[in-house]
Amino acid sequence: MERESMEFDVVIVGAGPAGLSAACRIMQLAQEKEQEITVCLVEKGSEVGAHILSGAVLEPRALNELFPNWQEMGAPLNTKVKGDKFYFYTSATGAITLPNFLIPKPTHNEGNYIVSMGNVCRWLAEQAEGLGVEVYPGFAAAEVLFHEDGSVKGIATGDMGISAEGEQKDSYMPGMELHAKYTLFAEGCRGHLGKQLIERFALDAGKTAQHYGIGIKEIWEIPPEKHEEGLVEHGLGWPLSENGASGGGFLYHAENNQVYLGLITDLSYSNPHLSPYEEFQRWKHHPTVSKYLDGGTRITYGARAITKGGYNSLPKMHFPGGLLIGCDAGTLNSVKIKGNHTAMKSGLVAAETVVDALAQGDSRPADLASYAENFESSWAFQELYTTRNFSGFMHKFGFMLGSAMVWIDQNIFGGKLPFTVKDEKADYAALKPAAECKEIDYPKPDNKISFDRLSSVFLSNTNHEEDQPCHLTLKDPNIPLQVNLPKWDEPAQRYCPAGVYEIVEDDQGKRFQINAQNCVHCKTCDIKDPSQNIVWVTPEGFGGPNYPNM
Template identity: 55%
Template sequence: MSERESMPYDVVIVGAGPAGLTAAIRLKQLSNENGQELSVCVLEKGSEVGAHILSGAVIDPQGMDELFPDWRDTDCPLAQTPVTENYHWVLTKKGKVNLPHLWTPPFLHNKGTYTTSLANLCRWLAGKAEELGVEIFPGFAAAEILYHEDGRVKGVATGDMGVARDGTRKPDYQPGLELHAKYTFFSEGARGHLTKQVIRQFDLDRDSQPQTYGLGVKELWDIAPEKHVPGRVIHTQGFPLDEHTNGGGWIYHQANGQVSIGFVTWLNYSNPYVSPFHEMQTWKTHPAVAELLEGGKRVAYGARVINEGGLQAIPELVFPGGALIGCSAGFLNVPRIKGVHGAQKSAMMAAEAAFEAIRAGREGDTLYAYPQAFRASWLYKELSVARNVAPLVKKFGDFAGSGLSGVNMWFEHFGVRMPFTMKLKPDHTTLWRKDQVKPKVYPKPDGVLTFDRLSSVFLSNTNHEEDQPVHLQLKDPSRPIEYNLPLYDEPSRLYCPAGVYEVVGEEEGDPKYVINAQNCVHCKTCDIKDPTQNINWVVPEGGGGPNYPNM
C-alpha cells in the first residue's frame, strides 16, 4: 500500500503556463455558467506562478479575447504596451537592410498585438483562476503519471521531497502526493517530462512528424530613456549565423523603459561547435543592436526551447483520461513567433470537451471532441498556412528558404493552398562529426555588452537543493566520453546555455564528464540535441530551477 496521500479532482492540470491556467479558468467559467461545480487543480513546478515562464513576447490577443472579452478594461498587464511599430531587419556583419513592410505577408504583421512579460500575464491569469475557485499548487513538481488498471490515465503524483543525492531519505523527507482526476491535462511547455512519457505510452506521435525545436536565449535590459520607443517590435535574420545554422533575433520595447532582446537558434544545426548562447552574445555586437544597448544595463537572463515543428508535428491530442494542451502539443506558429494565443485556444477547446464529458457522465473516456474542435478552428487554419515555412528554411537555407516560404505564405494568403506538406528531421540527427567542420571561435565577453554563461545564470536566480538526485540522467554514463567526445567533441558543453556540462581532465589524458545540475535553467536543450538521446531530463525537487521575475 502506498504511503502517499491522495486527493480527488475533476480535472488536474500539470503546468501553470498560459495553456494550463486558461484551461482551469475555462472549466470554472463553464461550471459557473451551467451550475455544475467542478474541482480543478493546477500543479506548478516553479517556486511561484511565472518563475519558469520565459517568452519574447509579442502576443496575439485572440485567445484572451475569447477567454475574457473585457480584459482591456482590467489591470491585465497585457494591455500596457500595444505594438506600435514593426520592423524586419536582414543583418550583414556590419550593416542591415530593413525589409519593406509591404513585402511581408499580412500573416506576419503585428497589427493589434501586444508586447509584455508572459510571466506577469500568467501571474494575472493565476489570480483570476483562484478567484473562480481553482486550486494552484506552486512548488509541486508532477513527477509520475498514474494509471487505472485498464490503462486510462488516473492522474499524477508529485515528487518526493527531502531525498538525498544517493537516494536515501533525509530528516525532512516527505512523500509525494497523488492527485486523482477524471481528466488530466498536460501543459508542461515544450518537451515536457511527463508529456514525453504519455506520448510514448499511447503512441500519440505515430502519425505525426518528429517535433523540432529552437533554443531561445533572452535578456532584459534597462536602456537609455531617449532610445526607448514603447511598442516598437524588431525581428532580425542573418548575422551572426552561417549558411548551415537557422534562427534569428528579436528586440521588443516593453513597459517601464525595458527592452526584451533575444536570439533563437534552431536546433537542427550541424556544426557541433555551435553555441546558441554565444550566438546570442555575438548578435548583440552588431552595430544596430549594440547602439541600442549602449549605456543600458542587463537586468535578467534566461533560456528555453520552443517548438518549431508546426502543424505536421502535433501529435494526437487526446488519450483515455487526458489531453495535451499548449506547447506540450506544439501549437506555436513559427513564422509569427507566437504561441500564447494558440496555447490558450487549445486549452479552451480541451476544457470545453472535458466539461461536456463530465456533465454527460463519460468520465475518463477519450475526449475526441477536442481534436475535432481543433480541426474546425481558426488555429488549425493559421497553422496550416505556416506549415511549410520552417521546413523550407531548413532545406534551402536562411535566405533562399525565407524567400520561398514568403512566396508560400502569399499563395496561402490568397487562398491557394500548397499541395504538399514537408517532412521534418529530428534535431538530434543533424550533427556532423567534428572532423567534417571548422570549429567556431567566439570572442571573449567584455562584461558590458557580452557576458559569460555563469554570470548569466546568476541573473536567472536559478537554485536547486544540491543534495538531491541529479535530474539530468544519463542512460549510459560512458557515452559522453567514449562516443560523443571523439566524434563530436562532446557538444553538450556548448549547446547548454547554463554551463551545466563539462569535460575535465582532457589535457591530462583522463577526461571525465561532469554535470553541474544546480546550474540548470530547465531549457530542455540537452534532452533534445544529444546525438544519441542519452540525456533524459526529469523534474527535480519542486520549486527548483530558475526564478524569473518578469520574463
C-alpha cells in the same frame, strides 16, 4: 510513508498560458451550466510565472475570448505595438531593413502587445483562484499515474527530501497523488510527462519529427533617449547564417525604458562546434542592437526551448484520461513567431471538451476523442494548417530560398498551396561529425554588451537543493566520453546555455561533469544530444530559475 491522495474532476499540469486558460474556462463554464467541477493546477516553479520565458509579443485573440473585459480587469497588457521593423543582417556590421511587403503577412503585429508572459500568467492565476481553481506552485508533477485499463488516472508530485545518493533525509516527505477524471498536460515545450505519454500512446505515429529552437533572452534597462516604447524589431541572417544555422533575433521596446531581446537558434543546426549562447552574445554586438544597449543595464537572463514543428509535427492530443495542450503538444505558429495565443486557444477548447464530457456523468468517454474535432474547427488549427510548410521550406531549402518560398506561400497563396513540404529529420540527427565541420572561435565577452555563462545564470536566480538526485539523467554514463566526445566533440559543452555540462580533465583523466545546479530547465539537452542519452526529469520542487518578469 505512503503517499496520500486527493480526488479532483480535473488536474492540470503546468501554470503556463495553456493550463491557466483551460482552468479559468472550465470554471466559467461550470458556473454558466451550474455544474460542480473541482480543478487542481500544479506548477513546478516556486511561484506562478517563475519558469515562464517568452519573447513576448502577444496576440490577444484568445484572451479576448476568455476575458472580453480584460482591460477593465487590469490584465498586464500595457504596451501596444506601435511599429514593426524587420532586418536582414548581412554581416557583423551590415543590415538591410526589409519593407513590409517583403515580410510574410502573419508576422505583422498590428493590434498586438509587448508583454511579460510571466506577469500575464501571474494575473491569469489570480483569475483562476478567484473562480475556484486550486493552484499549487512549487509542486512538480513527477509521474503519470494509470488505471489498470491503461488510462491516465492522474499524476504524483515528486518526493521531497531525497539525498543525492537516493536515501531519505530527515526532511523526507513523499509526493502527493492527485487523481482526476481527466488530466490536462500543459508543461510547455518538451514536457517530460508529455514526452512519455506521446511514446506510450504512440501519439506521434505517422507524424513528422518534432522540431525545436532554443530561445535565449535578456531584459535590459536602457537610457530613456534610446527607448521607443511599442517598437518591435526582428531580424534574420548573421551571425547564425555565417555558421550554416538558422533562426533569428528579436528586440522589443517594453514599458519603463526596458527592452526584451533575444536570439532563437533552430536546433536543426549541423555544426557541433556551434554555441547558441555565444551566437547570442555576438548578435548583441550588431550595430542595430548595440545602439540601444550601450549605456544600459542588463537586468535578467534566461533560456527556454520552443516547439516549432507546427502542423506537420502535431501529435494526437487526446488519449484515455487526458489531453496534451499548448506547447506540450506543439501548437506554436512558427511564421508568426508566436505560440501564446494558440496555446491559450488549445486550453479553451480543452476546457469546453472536458466540461461537456463531465456533464455526461458516469457515461463520460474514457478518451476525449471529440477534442480532435473541436480543435480542428478552431482558428488555432487553421493557423497551424496554413503555416504548415514553414519548417520544411526553411530546413530543406536554406535561408534565402526558404524565406522566398515562405513569402510566396503566405502572401500570395495564403498558406493554401496544394502540397506540403516536410522535414523528416529529427534535430538531434542533424549534427555532423566534428571533424567534418569548421571550429568556431568565439570572441571573449566584453562584460558591457556580452557576458559569460555563469554571470548570466546568476541573473536567472536559478537555485536547486544541492543534496538531491541529479535531474539530468544519463541512460548510459559512458556515452559522453566514449561516443559523443570523439565523434561530435561532446556538443553538450556548447548547446547548453547555462554551463551545465563540462569535460573536465585531471589526474584521473577526462570525465563528464554535470553541474545540475546551473540548469535553467530549457530542455535543450534532452532535445539536441546526438545520442539521445540525456533525459531531463523533474528536480525537487521549487528548483530551477526564478524569473521575475520574463
